[in-house]
Amino acid sequence: MARGRFITFEGGEGTGKSTQLRRLAARLRGLGIEVLETREPGGTQGAELIRHAVLSGRVSEYGAFAEALLMNVARDDHLRHVILPALEEGRWVLSDRFHDSTRAYQGASCTVDEGLLQAMEEIVLSDTRPDLTVVLDLDVETGLGRARKQTKAEAKFLRDRFEDADLDYHRRVREVFLARARAEPERCVVVAADGDADEVAELVWRAVASRLGLKERSGTDDG
Template sequence: MGYFITFEGIEGCGKTTQIKLLAEHLRAAGRRVTQTREPGGCAIADQIRSILLDADNRAMLPHTELLLYAAARAQHVGEVVKPALDEGGVVVCDRFTDATIAYQSNGRGIDREIVDTLNTLACRGVRPDLTVLIDCEPVQGLERARRRIDTSSGPREERFELEALAFHQRVRDGYLALAAGEPHRFLIVDGSDTIERIATAIARQVVSRMEEQHHAVR
């Protein structure tokens, strides 16, 4: 039986950094790990990703954005996440359904029911077993994200980084509300801590929760 872990939090909170460290930790412990991300994670969804994150697409309407996320997720779940879980592997995914609620509903103001319906359509029953929320002040996260964009040579995936601070504050609050509503699924870590200490806290919690699930099944 597989185990599905998602990482959430605002831009620059440390998701990509921590997911890599967790995947390495789990692999060293002998687990089969699929590391993936949204939007994207497979060829078709990566093409949708480039439309979504392109800073030149300033004219994109909130509903267009929501539908593109749902389309990318449907492909990614069907092609990557579900098959890996069915084979009994651990899947760690950088952003998932909670991001769509926090950004498109709390951030953009789209009706929560519409977002939930599209998430359900795209996931077809696949749900995270554990969601790591790296909580972070928007000022700190955006400062880190800008530094990363300015120093990397890849495509400038910065459409969301260019949003106003108030938008990121709504996204952060949306994430915290989701975590408060499902305390058993969420693990909240303090993103202002050092990379090493956050990694240690996540690894310890993830291993203990995976063991818990294992015993619950047996």
């Protein structure tokens, strides 16, 4: 059985990662591809507990290093119990955030050594890297406005603690994502996320189809 493909979605707050992941998953299933949708931090029971602790702000008092450490603990569990088994079974895995987010969000704090973040990344990931990373890019003010509007609409009891960070922090996060995309163009593709969901979905599909050699089935019967 051929190994599955691994696609990650990255970007700042309000860029539409979850929406675009679901749309791509549906399009891939239309091609007969078995898809697993997941997210980080999360994907396993233990990783979801870490997600709640970090996003609720409970960990922030211990600093960005503690956050980075817990993110990598969650990622290790996620990889070993969800991502790698699915890939070995031939399924395509689509993850809402992965290792780039730790480098962006914890790295943007400017309190964690870049070499330390890289070392943790290499230990946890080993030779596993996404086949393609879609970086959804949007100006910070628009993205935060979207994210906070969604939080209010969903009446979430707990705010995502990263939404409350200042604009300078989010600008640094955005720049880290873009810098990583520039550094690894063979893995990453940057997609402008300022259009409506349909427009962005088409841009994502074109990028994925081009990079991974996909073609949608014809609607006509050639027989």
